[in-house]
Amino acid sequence: xxxxxxxxxxxxxxxxxxxxxxxxxxxxxxxxxxxxxxxxxxxxxxxxxxxxxxxxxxxxxxxxxxxxxxxxxxxxxxxxxxxxxxxxxxxxxxxxxxxxxxxxxxxxxxxxxxxxxxxxxxxxxxxxxxxxxxxxxxxxxxxxxxxxxxxxxxxxxxxxxxxxxxxxxxxxxxxxxxxxxxxxxxxxxxxxxxxxxxxxxxxxxxxxxxxxxxxxxxxxxxxxxxxxxxxxxxxx
Numbered sequence: 328x329x330x331x332x333x334x335x336x337x338x339x340x341x342x343x344x345x346x347x348x349x350x351x352x353x354x355x356x357x358x359x360x361x362x363x364x365x366x367x368x369x370x371x372x373x374x375x376x377x378x379x380x381x382x383x384x385x386x387x388x389x390x391x392x393x394x395x396x397x398x399x400x401x402x403x404x405x406x407x408x409x410x411x412x413x414x415x416x417x418x419x420x421x422x423x424x425x426x427x428x429x430x431x432x433x434x435x436x437x438x439x440x441x442x443x444x445x446x447x448x449x450x451x452x453x454x455x456x457x458x459x460x461x462x463x464x465x466x467x468x469x470x471x472x473x474x475x476x477x478x479x480x481x482x483x484x485x486x487x488x489x490x491x492x493x494x495x496x497x498x499x500x501x502x503x504x505x506x507x508x509x510x511x512x513x514x515x516x517x518x519x520x521x522x523x524x525x526x527x528x529x530x531x532x533x534x535x536x537x538x539x540x541x542x543x544x545x546x547x548x549x550x551x552x553x554x555x556x557x558x559x560x561x562x563x
Contacts, residue, residue, distance in 0.1 A: 379460030381421050386465055389453050400445035401471045404437065408514055408522045409475040410556055413437035415527070416468040417450060421458045427451045428462070431534035435527040436560060437471060438512035440541045443525050480514070481552055483559035488513070491547055492561055499563060502539035506530070509537040509563045511544055516556050519549040537563075 390397075404411040415435035419427045430447050437443060446469070492499065503509060508529040514522040524544045526537035540563065550557075 379423065379458045379463055381458040381463040381465065382456060385456040386421070386467070389455050390450075390467065393449065393453055396449050397446055397469060400442050400449060401439075402442075403445055404439035404442040404471075404523060405473060405475070407439065407441075408516070408556055409473060409477045410480050410558075411437065411439055411442075411514060411523060412471050412473040413512070414468055414470045415443060415446070415525075416466060417447065418464070418466045419450060420462040420464050421455045422462050423457050423459070425455045425457045427453065427455060427465075429531050431531045432525075432527045433466070433529055433534070434468075435510075435525050436512050436558075438514045438525040438558060439523045440525050440538060441523075442471075444538070478555045480555060481557040483515075483552075483557050485559060485561050488549065488559050488561055491549055492563075495543065495547055498543050499540055502543060503533075503536040503563060506533035506536040507563070509533055509540065510560055511537060511541045511563075512558065512560045513544060513549070514556050514558055515549045515552050517551065517554060519551045521545045521547060521549065522556060 413436040415437050416433050417430060418433045419430035422428055427450055430451050432443050432447065435443060506528065510527045512525045512527075514524070516522040521544060524541040526534065526541040528534040528537040544561075
C-alpha cells in the first residue's frame with residue numbers, strides 16, 4: 328500500500344438563491360486545476376440558495392483543509408483493487424448552524440461504496456461557515472487518482488452486463504422502490520467475481536436505493552474479464 332493516495336479536488340457550484348432568478352449553469356465536468364478567482368464562484372465552487380446562501384470560497388476552504396481525511400477514505404478502495412479511480416460529485420445542504428445535512432453522491436464512476444460512504448461521513452462531520460437566511464445547497468466533485476501504475480482496466484459497455492442485471496430484476500426493484508436516475512459502477516475481477524461496487528443517484532432517497540443495489544451486486548456473478556479487472560456502469 329502506498330504512503331499517500333492520489334487525490335485531486337475540484338468544485339463546481341452555482342451561486343443563486345431559489346426565488347431570486349434561475350440558477351447559474353455549473354461548469355461542465357470537474358475542473359482539474361485550481362485557478363482561483365473571486366466572486367460567486369471559486370475554483371468552480373458555488374452554492375445554490377434554498378432560503379439562504381453561503382460563500383463558495385469558504386466552502387472550498389473547508390474541503391481543501393480536509394483533503395487528507397478524504398484521501399484516507401479513498402485508500403479503502405485501493406486496499407481492494409489498486410486500479411480503482413474515478414470522479415464523484417457530492418450534493419449536500421449547509422444549515423445556518425454550519426452543519427452539513429442530507430449529503431449524498433449524485434454522480435460517480437469510482438465504483439467503491441466503502442470509499443464513497445466514508446467520504447460522505449467525513450463531509451457531514453466537517454464544520455462549515457454558517458449559511459445566511461436558511462439552508463444552502465452545495466455540490467462539488469472530487470477526482471480520485473490511483474498512485475499506482477497497474478494495467479488499465481477494460482471498460483465494458485453496460486450491455487455486457489444487461490443479462491446479469493435482468494437476472495436480478497426482483498432484487499433491484501426491491502432496493503429501488505420505484506426510484507429512477509440511479510447508477511452503479513462495478514469492478515469485476517478474475518472468475519467474474521465483483522471486486523467493488525459504488526452508487527450514485529439524483530436524490531437522497533434514490534441514492535439509498537442505489538447503495539442497496541450496489542451491495543446486492545457484490546454477490547452477483549459476471550463474465551470473466553481474465554487476468555485484469557474490468558469496469559462497467561449500469562443505469563436503472
